[in-house]
Amino acid sequence: MPMSINNARKITLVTLMIFCIVSASSGSAAVAPSIPDALTVIHNRKSVRNFTGQPVDTETLTKIVKAGMAAPTAVNMQAWSFVIVSDKVRMKALAAGLPYAKMLDKAGAAIIVCAIPEKAYQKKTEFSIMDATCASENILLAIEALGLGGVWTAAYPEPDRMGLVRSVLGIPENVIPLNVIPVGHPVGTEKPKDKFKPENIHWEKW
Amino acid sequence: MPMSINNARKITLVTLMIFCIVSASSGSAAVAPSIPDALTVIHNRKSVRNFTGQPVDTETLTKIVKAGMAAPTAVNMQAWSFVIVSDKVRMKALAAGLPYAKMLDKAGAAIIVCAIPEKAYQKKTEFSIMDATCASENILLAIEALGLGGVWTAAYPEPDRMGLVRSVLGIPENVIPLNVIPVGHPVGTEKPKDKFKPENIHWEKW
Numbered sequence: 001m002p003m004s005i006n007n008a009r010k011i012t013l014v015t016l017m018i019f020c021i022v023s024a025s026s027g028s029a030a031v032a033p034s035i036p037d038a039l040t041v042i043h044n045r046k047s048v049r050n051f052t053g054q055p056v057d058t059e060t061l062t063k064i065v066k067a068g069m070a071a072p073t074a075v076n077m078q079a080w081s082f083v084i085v086s087d088k089v090r091m092k093a094l095a096a097g098l099p100y101a102k103m104l105d106k107a108g109a110a111i112i113v114c115a116i117p118e119k120a121y122q123k124k125t126e127f128s129i130m131d132a133t134c135a136s137e138n139i140l141l142a143i144e145a146l147g148l149g150g151v152w153t154a155a156y157p158e159p160d161r162m163g164l165v166r167s168v169l170g171i172p173e174n175v176i177p178l179n180v181i182p183v184g185h186p187v188g189t190e191k192p193k194d195k196f197k198p199e200n201i202h203w204e205k206w
Numbered sequence: 207m208p209m210s211i212n213n214a215r216k217i218t219l220v221t222l223m224i225f226c227i228v229s230a231s232s233g234s235a236a237v238a239p240s241i242p243d244a245l246t247v248i249h250n251r252k253s254v255r256n257f258t259g260q261p262v263d264t265e266t267l268t269k270i271v272k273a274g275m276a277a278p279t280a281v282n283m284q285a286w287s288f289v290i291v292s293d294k295v296r297m298k299a300l301a302a303g304l305p306y307a308k309m310l311d312k313a314g315a316a317i318i319v320c321a322i323p324e325k326a327y328q329k330k331t332e333f334s335i336m337d338a339t340c341a342s343e344n345i346l347l348a349i350e351a352l353g354l355g356g357v358w359t360a361a362y363p364e365p366d367r368m369g370l371v372r373s374v375l376g377i378p379e380n381v382i383p384l385n386v387i388p389v390g391h392p393v394g395t396e397k398p399k400d401k402f403k404p405e406n407i408h409w410e411k412w
Contacts, residue, residue: 040245145244
């Protein structure tokens with residue numbers, strides 16, 4: 001039985017409406033991606049010191065450190081290594097010994113970025129520090145990108161703090177623990193700082 | 207004159223089609239955002255040494271350095287400063303004096319990230335180097351995020367290279383030019399390296 005013109009119109013209309021709904025919904029899913037764009041994350045990154053106490057799973061911690069290992073290193077020497085701690089006893093020992101890492105008690109984990117001078121280009125400490133610092137910044141950005149919070153608490157260049165971290169985690173003497181980065185679910189109190197100062201840009205020459 | 211039912215249907219159909227086109231096009235713009243998500247950019251960043259020769263505009267260069275100034279610094283001391291060079295004579299002088307910056311001849315500009323020890327926490331050189339290194343990594347990521355290319359060519363810790371950069375750009379003796387980062391439109395030859403090594407992660411302790 002041939003369709004009437006009216007029925008054909010109805011089918012066209014319904015098809016068009018389905019297409020509309022599908023294309024509109026796929027659009028809105030893409031508008032709110034789970035990971036924000038890179039410049040947004042760079043500008044939203046903040047030092048987070050207040051955590052809810054919720055744990056951070058192994059897969060997420062691996063993803064964060066993987067971002068660290070994507071950083072550039074001098075002559076590709078990758079003069080770095082990473083310790084990931086989620087054991088409460090070790091985290092308490094770090095918190096007790098480090099003056100600015102008390103927030104570890106509510107963090108889900110801690111990442112310690114280490115510099116290895118003997119692996120660095122020309123075995124120079126400076127290159128290993130820059131390698132490990134670039135990795136640390138990637139780690140802080142990945143933490144923000146994943147909706148978590150973190151903060152660089154310094155070990156290097158303070159001999160006492162490096163010694164404490166080495167002794168709690170069994171890190172060898174020839175390895176430099178650069179920092180202890182608590183990672184956790186943010187309470188939401190911290191906001192990013194606006195540090196842009198036009199006077200810090202010199203055009204063409206100093 | 208009242209509309210016929212057929213005309214009313216036509217108007218409904220056309221309105222629906224316009225809505226479809228609008229929502230589909232806004233959807234596709236969101237599906238392919240101009241700046242990729244942060245983890246994609248972190249993993250896609252590569253050292254780009256081959257440029258097309260096209261210029262990079264002032265607004266883009268400012269946006270890149272702004273990303274640098276969003277990096278964390280020890281005790282928020284912001285012990286950094288940035289020189290942006292696009293003048294061909296100065297870029298040639300840098301290329302001539304630096305062994306690994308010959309690609310400057312085809313770059314659109316160069317960003318020189320400087321560390322300022324006397325502005326750093328406890329006036330320590332180490333903190334200024336880490337501040338400027340975090341900013342440098344943000345700059346490299348912003349370059350990638352914007353579809354451009356760049357590479358860290360080292361000045362620090364080599365006295366000769368730091369001296370050359372200082373003399374070409376009039377940088378004072380108490381300021382450390384950390385690197386020279388050529389920025390330009392990539393030819394497209396370079397690919398990111400996969401540097402993830404599970405053996406570089408120590409779980410719970412070294």
